[in-house]
Amino acid sequence: MGASLRSNLYALLLLSTYAGADTSPTPVLQANQLHFISANAEFTLLHEMGHLLISELQLPVLGREEDAADQLGFMGLFLLADKQRDRDFYAKLLDVADYWRLEWQRPKQPDEEVYAWDSHGLDAQRFYNFACLAYGSDPKHLEWIISATGLPDERAFYCPEEYQQVAHAVNWLEQHFRRPAGTPIQHHIQVIYDPPPKSLRHGAQMLAKVRASGELEAVAKRASETFALPRGLTLRLTSCGAADAWYNRQSGELTLCYERLAHFQQLAQQLPRLRASESQQISPAATRQQQP
Ligand SMILES: [Zn+2]
Structure with a gap:
């Protein structure tokens, strides 16, 4: 399921950027940039699904809910991929980590800044947290993530344990809150598409895709x-x-904004610069160019 979902999202984003959808000249995103946008749209959705589950199932939460939602979102990537851990999936993990690095490094307006008092972790912390879980999910094969992300050894040493802890928590909640087999689905999640903002370039095509x-x-x-x-x-x-x-949590509504998808698209323009510096660190076997 993960692969087809992903390719569909690529199609969406291709269409939103190709000049063919409009008469004005538009830069065409590269394949790795499209991977990046798709992966991060998926992670955003899964992070918010984490909040939904915490609220609706009244999950016990130790620590900050935002950290728990990040962890649920991270594990959601694995669940959506049906635990298929191929090279494409690993690259998706790096795409999300890179998003947090770009978010951390980009200059921000005061109202965009994440401060120490915020309910969210700092962008730099979310970057390292994500990199740590990604490496910890398969330390034998993903040692390259340490060098690609610059995760210090002091943290990396404990990442396999951190991942096991998160995986254990998600297994626990699945066991305790899973819909009993053979019982009908009582309640559904309805999907609603509102019109895109007029200011969003190729918004109508984005919605359609x-x-x-x-x-x-x-x-x-x-x-x-x-x-x-x-x-x-x-x-x-x-x-x-x-x-x-x-x-x-009052209305029971999860909102995903068109503007967030557009933001990923904008950040993806900086990916070539970031990837150029990372490629100095990553082993050839892990580079995107060698993927099927
Ligand atoms: Zn959140």
Whole structure:
């Protein structure tokens, strides 16, 4: 499922950037940039699904909810990929880690800045947390992630344990909250597409392709099939005026903003520079160029 979802999202993003959809000249994104946008759209959705599950299933949370949602989102990538850990999947993990690095490094307006008092970890911390879990998920094969991300040995040493701890927690919640086999699905997650903002370039095509990809429906279906949700919920793609996403626990609505997808697209322009510096560190076997 993961591969087809992913290729559909690529198609969406290709269309939103190709000059063929418009008469104005538009830079065409490279394949690795499209991978990046798709992977991070998926992770954003899964992070918010983490908030949804924490709230709706009343999961016990130790530590910050934002960290727990990141961990649930991380494990969601594995679940969506049906535990298929191929080179393409590993590259997806690096795409999400790289997003946090780019977010950390980019100059921000004061209202965009994440401060020490925030409920979210600092961008740099989320970058290292993600890199640590990615390496820890398969330390035998993913040692290159340490050098590619610059994860210090002092942290990397404990990452296999960190990953095992997160995997254990997710297994536990699956066992305790899984919908009993053979019982009907009581509540679903409805997917709603609002019109894109007029200011978003190729917004109509973006909407058409997201809808055609079926990705939002697939994630919603997976969640309602796996867990016994206590009420009907909503997943909405909409215009928010900011590159955001959130879960509203009162209304039971998960919002993913068109502007967030556009933000990934914008950040992806910096990927060649970042990848050039990383490629000095990564072993040839792990580079994207060698993927099928
Ligand atoms: Zn969050």
